[in-house]
Amino acid sequence: MNVNQSAPPVPPFGQPQPVYLGHHQSSYGGQPGPTTAPTSYGAYNGPVPGYQQTPPPGVSRAPPSSGAPPASTAQGPCGQTAYGQFGQGDVQNGPSSTVQMQRLPGYQPFGSAILAPVVSQPAVLQPYGPPPTSAQVTAQLAGMQISGTVAPASPPSGLGYGPPTSLASASGSFPNSGLYGSYPQGQAPPLGQAQGHPGTQPPQRSVPLQASSFTPPASGGPRMPSMTGPPLPGQSFGGPPVSQPNHVSSPAPQALPPGTQMTGPPGPPLPPMHSSQQPGYQLQQNGSFGPTRGPQSNYGSPYPGAATFGSQPGPPQPLPPKRLDPDAIPSPIQVIEDDRNNRGSEPFVTGVRGQVPPLVTTNFLVKDQGNASPRYIRCTSYNIPCTSDMAKQAQVPLAAVIKPLARLPPEEASPYVVDHGESGPLRCNRCKAYMCPFMQFVEGGRRFQCCFCSCINDVPPQYFQHLDHTGKRVDAYDRPELSLGSYEFLATVDYCKNNKFPSPPAFIFMIDVSYNAIRSGLVRLLCEELKSLLDFLPREGGAEESAIRVGFVTYNKVLHFYNVKSSLAQPQMMVVSDVGDMFVPLLDGFLVNVNESQAVITSLLDQIPEMFADTRETETVFAPVIQAGMEALKAAECAGKLFLFHTSLPIAEAPGKLKNRDDRKLINTDKEKTLFQPQTGAYQTLAKECVAQGCCVDLFLFPNQYVDVATLSVVPQLTGGSVYKYACFQVENDQERFLSDLRRDVQKVVGFDAVMRVRTSTGIRAVDFFGAFYMNNTTDVELAGLDGDKTVTVEFKHDDRLNEENGALMQCALLYTSCAGQRRLRIHNLALNCCTQLADLYRNCETDTLINYMAKFAYRGVLSSPVKTVRDTLITQCAQILACYRKNCASPSSAGQLILPECMKLLPVYLNCVLKSDVLQPGAEVTTDDRAYVRQLVTSMDVAETNVFFYPRLLPLTKSPIENTTEPPAVRASEERLSNGDIYLLENGLNLFLWVGASVQQGVVQSLFGVSSFSQITSGLSVLPVLDNLLSKKVQGLIDSLRAQRSRYMKLIVVKQEDKLETLFKHFLVEDKSLSGGASYVDFLCHMHKEIRQLLS
């Protein structure tokens, strides 16, 4: 490809350009964009002149550049389009940021300088990489980078020019941000020179940029690799051929032959693109990515386009936009849609061992026939390598994401409760595994062989049953523990703390009443809400009233306990100011039955806001509050949950006092990890005590500034609690979100004082655990509280050989106290296949689960390692996984091809999302608290949550006919997918944006916002007016249903195109380059490819 590219005067640039081209094509072809494009071009042209002035210098430098100018005209469009594409991802970032400007200048110089060499490209490239192929790749990579850089360059232009047409500006802007982010290094130098660039026409810029990117590589080969984005282009070249191999490897359901797919994709790409990039594309195996286009053939399709390009080497000038076609790379949306279509209709029956369940994004019913529902357990792979060598080779983590108390849809029955009376559940004598469907009954049913440890146990007489001719117990189907994957046992007293049946748990509400809390209206709001909320405490089954008792504490620098005994006319307040040595001042009357003490509680809640209305106390304590709650539970001899409502950094003199240690300078240093670590060990100690008492802590934070979430969340984290954070809480704006979260949190079913143990059959062993819990030893996961949203991820390692026949079994047993105070055991069983062929492993993987594991692994890693190391580790592991596949499972093909296993084709895009998440790559606007908050949130997320969290859903609202009430198909999270005539919803489980394009029809604006024009829409609006028209109702309905799917209320933010809030919104367009330096999908894919190739060579 290089050669081809080289043909044009500016080969190096050309390469990058191709990438762009690819993008362009897609954007043009596929997207509505084209219409806008013209305008944008116009816009660019306009600006161009201005830039042109600058270009002169560039021109002077490099003769080739002279050639370039013409290109500018010709390419102009291409370049622009290209930008547009890139921009889509990054668009706005680019424009808005001054960076662009700076970069531009820088680019020019580079560009010019480079240009010359570029011409000779082929030659140049070779030197870099000894093996031609590799060289090519690198070259291509470089090109990619360049393109990336180029894009940024264009944005500035876009900005500058932007004014003319909104679209144009948008397109221009996008490219910048995305590209920049990824290539900071290259860019930085350019900055100084950038100014020169402006002169060059936008298209030209792109070229120069590339050049610049090249130069760096030239200087040092190694650099190249570091560039994440750039590599792609090179890879992409290989495209077409690759696609085929992919297909082969992954027996994709798609019927389309690779070739066909190939062809398909090629179509879309614009002719001009082809011309410029052809060579590059071919080389690249973009084709492999391409498949995305085609239903699943993914790989083939995109690149095919490339291939076509390759064929049209013709016009060198058009080169500029060489790019991967975003449509050609694996599309999450496509994968999700396909899975929905293919697997959403039939119930998932769990009777078969090692069956890969439908994706989390698919709606499906589960029929429990012996294995736990995927709602309870999901595995990274349902086919485990038989030996640890294989596992090591594949590097695919073996992990299960377990959500023991997951809520089920109403159509599915919750686990049956089995009561074995006084003898308690039947267990294996040796390994203590519980009776399950996999146990083998032998000797006519008098004994059973443990499926986990093979121990032969006697069947107790009262449990004896005859076997049928197949060796199955006759009563197998009458007994849940013999026929189902999930069920519960009633625990006997032996399973209780102190050999005493537990008393019903208690909820203690602990409310910060310092100045901030009062002023923000929080206290009043909360008290008002609690009055009614307390009637909805979780209750067991059909119980008439909840067994849960409640207690109240308010605090600032001191703690106020309340006696709300039913016999009192008025509540009594007891102040404990000895925060250094916390204790509970009362026993009787602190924890009460809601119904009995209704009047007193109401009176109390009425008075709390009044009592502290004039408070001027700004200092708060924190650790003593938790301690108090824990002591109260201890005194009452029950488990329970503390609901803490806290506003500020606890700086009052007391144990657990914290100081403000927020220091952004630490970011990207070796000390960055300290930002995630707790300030003091006191909270860990406290958490341990809490766990011992079964005291779960839910923390609601309402900070106006830094509160050190990393430290404050230690206790909730270790006790299985949740943290909710409402920065700058204002009643008017955040009321609904807070109340909704609170209601949900209070009402949800919780298990207390739980211990979870995962047993596995011989050969593998649970070795590592992630989630919100505490572990005293290496096997028992202790959870002071566990609700239906909490997930524990367990990693397994081999300690022996497995065999294919027996497969691998796991049994997760959770001992907990129900909300009525009943002690129970919940058992989930899951059987997995084992394989001796790596291909089987790769065929039965689940990327979403894999990402869940990897994210948790990485998020824990930041506690101990520099963030960069963590990112690199992830990339390396991912590369190893894919390389192993490529090496062992894919049919032989050119090394330049990127071949992804069907099950993992989304791994790169998702992994990229993880890598650029706030925790691993914070943007300037992300606070330390936010990072710590997200970090701990992710720790207990389940697969569905991580999926949408890392790859947000972007739903076009106005594309489908209004009458169509089903959820509209999502589009990919990239700016180039947005059309300015539409309205989109974006959600990631925490945030919900409504993006309004600038040229949305007035009628739509009117019916949705009740105002007459786009400009009248209030930016940042959080509530849509309730209007009586179809569209409004539909949108409202959609928003409601989205909210209902998530465990936390998502506050709506209306973002107008071109508005300053848009920056925030764009942060979630994860396929684009991010402002904080995260690579775009395309760039990252290229980088992955390069990494893989390195591994393979």
Added chain:
Amino acid sequence: MATYLEFIQQNEERDGVRFSWNVWPSSRLEATRMVVPLACILTPLKERPDLPPVQYEPVLCSRPTCKAILNPLCQVDYRAKLWACNFCFQRNQFPPAYAGISEVNQPAELMPQFSTVEYVIQRGAQSPLIFLYVVDTCLEEDDLQALKESLQMSLSLLPPDALVGLITFGRMVQVHELSCEGISKSYVFRGTKDLTAKQIQDMLGLTKPAVPVHPARPAQPQEHPSISSRFLQPIHKIDMNLTDLLGELQRDPWPVPQGKRPLRSTGVALSIAVGLLEGTFPNTGARIMLFIGGPPTQGPGMVVGDELKVPIRSWHDIEKDNARFMKKATKHYEMLANRAAANGHCVDIYACALDQTGLLEMKCCTNLTGGHMVMGDSFNTSLFKQTFQRIFSKDFNGNFRMAFGATLEVKTSRELKVAGAIGPCVSLNVKGPCVSENELGVGGTSQWKICGLDPTSTLGIYFEVVNQHNAPIPQGGRGAIQFVTHYQHSSTQRRIRVTTIARNWADAQSQLKHIEAAFDQEAAAVLMARLGVFRAESEEGPDVLRWLDRQLIRLCQKFGQYTKEDPASFRLSDSFSLYPQFMFHLRRSPFLQVFNNSPDESSYYRHHFARQDLTQSLIMIQPILYSYSFHGPPEPVLLDSSSILADRILLMDTFFQIVIYLGETIAQWQKAGYQDMPEYENFKHLLQAPLDDAQEILHTRFPMPRYINTEHGGSQARFLLSKVNPSQTHNNLYAWGQETGAPILTDDVSLQVFMDHLKKLAVSSAC
């Protein structure tokens, strides 16, 4: 001149002072030979309805080291408007206000009948009385109920502007905030943690809060009172509130496991009470009233562990040094008492329980601050209820019979120095020219602080004659003593009561008779007893008895008339005749004997002995026994077993107990129901008479005595039998051969034997 008896009585009436010697030996040497020290019983605030306070301030001697107050003994030069201090002989100008003074126009303080004058100080802000209730909630339900009622009742007795506060305790200590409406608030403290005053004040928010002061608004100095007033509120404001609060008071809710005592944090509660007042109203009269229903069982000041199987310390344990908590607890309470005393706050302890409550350890709280100590079986007894009610009794002016924050200053003429005081006071450590180097009681100072006192509070003040033998005092010379008591009257006025007395000097060699005749044996007995009891607090019982015996023998040797080595010849003059008998009963009294008494009881008895006036003290030393019969009107009879006759009803008053004892026959008659028969109405009257008399005593006595109605052979008769002189015992019953009286089963010596020995020793030349 009237008899000395009358003179003494008159002086007592007027000045509240009784001296052991009313004519003073003129030299140090002779004084020491008198055995009984020169000392006086002083009732500083003796009620004087006939003495209206004067509404101006006293005139002081201008000599800085003297500052004696103008009194009738001063020489006055009316023309020069000068007066000479009778203590230091400094000549002083009268202040301008006295310009009109003349022989016929004398200010009250110069008139001889006004040897005691009370001045009202108009200066200074008046601070309200403060009552801080510290209530134990580890009580039985009915006990707590009774206590709650008593407390509520007491609120109605307080003056409306009095500040009240409430602290309750059990396992925790709660300081109730009284200012709030709606929710009742309280600050809670752990009962096991000793907190410093500073910590307590911080935690109660009494220290100036670091409120971010708005620049526009200057800090308001008024804020401070409002803060402290959260816990101490004028009764008229929060009367209802507090009544409700008390009404809602619950028993300590923490479960008490089988075999355990409830955890009671008395030490911390008291510490907080002291700290609270210390931080809010230092040097203002305040009364901390501690109500306890059992011993402190945790935290600082704990007296016994919570294990019921380990009983609270007894005298036996203490002697064996086996009371593991005693020293520490005592130290804790002493520290508190001293702090309270330093701030002028007094501490009352109302301990009602069947078992001991740790009064031994806590006694200093009352003893050093002038607080009351009341001991009863239950709060649900009239003993407690009426005693408590009597605290709030009022005088003829409608003022409480209580005063606060008093300092007593003693000034003496040159020949005398003050050696110490014994009573409910602490030393202020004011050294001066009239302070003796020898200490008797609390010495080394000429001023004492008495944080709480009432009209009957009485101190023993001991002096030392320092005049040298070779510096004779001129004939007719008189020694003078001035007692100056500053105090806060219950009407919140600051007042000063000044008593100036003078006595003649006499040369002991030439005028021994005079001195002898002027001996006040009652006062002397009480003063010696106070010394003895004071010693008993720190010394072994037998040592004290031995010392007392020796003093008695020496006194008899000195003033008895006898022939050497002939006991039969021994005689004592009238003014000494009763003294040995007092000593005999004193030796047997619970003040010096711990046998049969718990440490708490001993502390309780000693507490009262050290503060009651002379009459009451004498009753305590030698109980009074009245006999009722058909033979005549009720008559006092000997406190002797021979007085216990079958056809008599006996009424014994030991101060702490009132015992009515029906003789054997009377008891039989009563059982037969004769009193209900109209024809035996006289019998009914006879039965009624002692009851009426007892009621009369009960009505005036503080604290309420234990009222015991018993009969011959009744178990409670032991109270009587243990007090009477065992003239007839199982040992000598037949030897005496008389049919009267009742034998006492005891090995104690009887008065007769005691006297015999005394005589023998007194006449012996061996010692």
